[in-house]
Amino acid sequence: MAAQKNSFSVALFSVLFGLIIGAVIMLIFGYNPISGYTALLGSAFGSTQDIGSVLTQMTPLILTALGFTVAQTAGFFNIGLSGQALAGWVGAVWYALSFPNMPVYLMLPSALIIGAGLGALAGAIPGWLRAQFGASEVIVTIMMNYILLFLGNNILQNTMSKGIKVSAETTKQVGANASLQMKWLTDLTQGSSISAGIFISVFMIFVVWFVMKKTTLGFEIRAVGLNSDAAKYAGMSAKRNAVIAMAISGGLAGLAGTIEGLGNYLNFFTQNGSPSIGFDGMAVALLGGGSYLGVLAAAAIFSVLKIGGLGMPMSSGVPFELVDIVTASIIFFVGASYLIKLIQKRVKAMDDKAARASQDKKAVKAAADSNKNSKGGE
Amino acid sequence: MSLMAMLSLVISSTLVYSAPLIFTSIGGTFSERGGVVNVGLEGIMGMGAFASIVFNLTFANTFGAATPWLGLVAGAFVGVIFSLLHAVATVTLRADHIISGTVINLMAPALGVFLIKVLYGKGQTAPISQDFGYASVPGLSHIPILGQLFFAKTSGPAWLAIFVAILSWYIIFKTKFGLRLRSVGENPQAADTLGLNVAKLRYSGVMISGLLGGIGGAVVAQSISLNYSASTIVGQGFMAMAAMIFGRWNPLGALGASLFFGLSQSLAVVGAQLPGLKSVPSIWLQIAPYVFTIIVLAFFFGKTRAPKADGVNYIKAA
Secondary structure (H helix, E strand, C coil), X not given: CHHHHXXXXXXXXXXHHHHHHHXXXXXXXXXXXXXXXXXXXXXHHCCHHHHHHHHHHHHHHHHHHXXXXXXXXXXXXXXXXXXXXXXXXXXXXXXXXXXXXXXXXXXXXXXXXXXXXXXXXXXXXXXXXXXXXXXXXXHHHHHHHHHHHHXXXXXXXXXXXXXXXXXXXXXXXXXXXXCCCCHHHHHHCCCXXXXXXXXXXXXXXXXXXXXXXXXHHHHHHHHHHHCHHHHHHCCCCHHHHHHHHHHHXXXXXXXXXXXXXXXXXXXXXXXXXXXXXXXXXXXXXXXXXXXXXXXXXXHHHHXXXXXXXXXXXXXXXXXXXXXXXXXXXHHHHHXXXXXXXXXXXXXXXXXXXXXXXXHHHHHHHHHHHHHXXXXXXX | CCHHHHHHHHHHHHHHHHHHHHHHHHHHHHHHHCCCCCCCHHHHHHHHHHHHHHHHHHHHHHHHHHHHHHHHHHHHHHHHHHHHHHHHHHHHCCCCHHHHXXXXXXXHHHHHHHHHHHHHCCCCCCCCCCXXXXXCCCCHHHCCCHHHHHHCCECHHHHHHHHHHHHHHHHHHHCHHHHHHHXXXXXXXXXXXXXXXXXXXXXXXHHHHHHHHHHHHHHHXXXXXXXXXXXXXXCHHHHHHHHHHHCCCCHHHHHHHXXXXXXXXXXXXXXXXXXXXXXXXXXXXXXXXXXXXXXXHHHHXXXXXXXXXXXXXXXXXX
C-alpha cells in the first residue's frame, strides 16, 4: 500500500515537472506558456470531436501499455511493441481487404484474432530467443522493429495486389464489413475517427488484470518475473512462461495495431518509421507504474497532451513538438524517480522537524481528551 | 559497367554508409565498457545531425569547404551535452538505463524539430551547400588499382572513422584509462575498493559515446541526408548499437560490423545498378543487418559477452 502511494506521487510529480519544463522551454523561446497550455486544453476538450480524438488516441496506447506491463511483469523489457503493432495492422488490413464480401460477424472477430495473433508471434520470437539462448530481448525487439517495418512497407508496395490499393503507398479503405467505427459514436463526436476499439481497450484492461491477478497463468508469469530460479524449483517452466508472457504482450500490441487499421485509419500506408504507439505505450506504462488503473489514467494524460498539442501551433504559435518534449521529460522524471524520492525525503525531514513541535501539543491535547472520555465512561 | 567501376562504386558507397555507424558504435562501446547501457545512441545521433546542419547552414559562407568538418565538431559538442542527460540520469539519479536511453530517443527528434521550427519556421531545413561529397586521399590515391579503389573519390569521414577505431582499440585495451573504464564496467565494487572514482569513469564513458555519437549523426546529416528533419536519423543509432554487439564490445569488431552493415545498406541503394544483384529484392538487403544481428546474438554469443556490470547501477555504500 505504501509503495503504491509512493509511485502515485512520483507519477504526479513527474507530470508536474514535465509540464514545468515545457513551460520553461516556451518561455526561453519567447512563447507565452499560459496561452500555450490554454490552447492545449482548448483543443483537447473544445468540442465533442476533440474528446472523440482523445479517446481515439487513447485506444491503442492502453493496449500497448498493457502489453508492456505484462512483459515487464515477467521480467522482459519489450521495446518491440511498435513492430508488433505494425504486424497486426498490416495483417488485419490485408486480410480485411482480401475478403470484402465476408459477413461482418465473421470478418471482425477473425480480423482481430489475426492481427493479435501476428503481434503475438512477433512477440513470442524474442521471448523464445531469450528463454532458449539468453539473447537480450531489448536488442532483438529493436532489430525486429526494423525488420517488421521494412517487411510491412514491402508487403504493401510489392506483395499486395493492385486491386486493393489506391496507390503504391496506400491501400484502399477497408469495407463496412471490417470497420470498427460505429455510426452513433461518429455522430456523437462530430465525425472523429473514434471506434468500438475504445470499448475493446477498456475491456482488455479488465481481462489482463483478471488473467494476471486471478489465474494460475498470471501467477506463474509473476513468479517467473520475480525470481525465475525460485519459480523453477516450484516446478514452473521459466521458458514456457517467458514465451507466453511475450506472446501476450505482443498480442496486445498487435491488437492495438489492428484497431488502428480497422478503427482509426481504415487503411494501411507506407510508414516512415515504426508506429509511435509502441514507444508512447511504453511511456504510458512507465507513468502508470504497472497499475492497471494507472495505465488508463496515464493513457488519458498522454492522449490529452498529444491531441491538445495538435492545436497549439494554430492558436499560440508553439510548435507541436513541444508536447513530445514534455512527454519525454515526464518519463525522464519517472525513470529518475530517485530524484523525486530524494526531494520528498528532504521535504519530509523538514516537515517532521516542524511537525514535531505541533505533534507534542497534539499529544498533550489527545491525552487530555482521552482523560475526559474515560471520565465520561465512569 | 566495368569491374573496376563496379567495385569502386560499391566500396565508396559502403564507406559513406559505414562511417556514421563506425563512429557511433565505438561511442556505444565506450559507454557500455564503462557499464552504462546506451540505447540512446539514436537520439544522440539525431542531436549531432541537428547541430551540424544548423552550423553548416549558418557558417557555410564563412568557412567554405572546411564547414562540414567543423560541423562534426559542432555535432560532437552537442552530442556530449545531450549525453550528459543520460549520464546524470543513470549514474547520479540511478535511473534504469533503458528507460533513460528511451527518453533520449523520444526527446531528440522532438527537441530537434522544435528548434528547427523556432529557427527556420518550418519542420525541415534547406539543403546544405557544403557537404562532404567525395574526396581523394592525397598521396595514397596514386597507388595503382588499390589507390583508385580505396582512396580516390572516397569518403573522408570514413577514413577518419577507421583511424578513430584503431585509436579507440588502443585506448580501451592498452591505456590506464581504458583498463579503469573496463574495470568499472565489469566490477564497479572492486574498482571502487581500489580507489577508482566509479561515477567519474562512467560519466566519461557516456560522454565519449555522446562525442562519437554526435559525430556519427553529423556525418549522416552532412554526407547522406544533406538537411535536417525528423527523418534524418531513422534507425542508424540502433544499427550502430547492433554493430557494437556484433563487434563484441571491441572497437575493431565494431569497425568490422559497421563496414559489413554499411555494405549491406549500400547494396540496398546501389544494388539496382549492379548486374547479378538486380534480381535480389532490395528488401532482403534492407533487413539483412538486423537479421544477422539477431542470429549472431542468439546462436553465437548469448548474453555472456557483455561487460558484466553493463546496465547495473552502482550504489556506493554510505
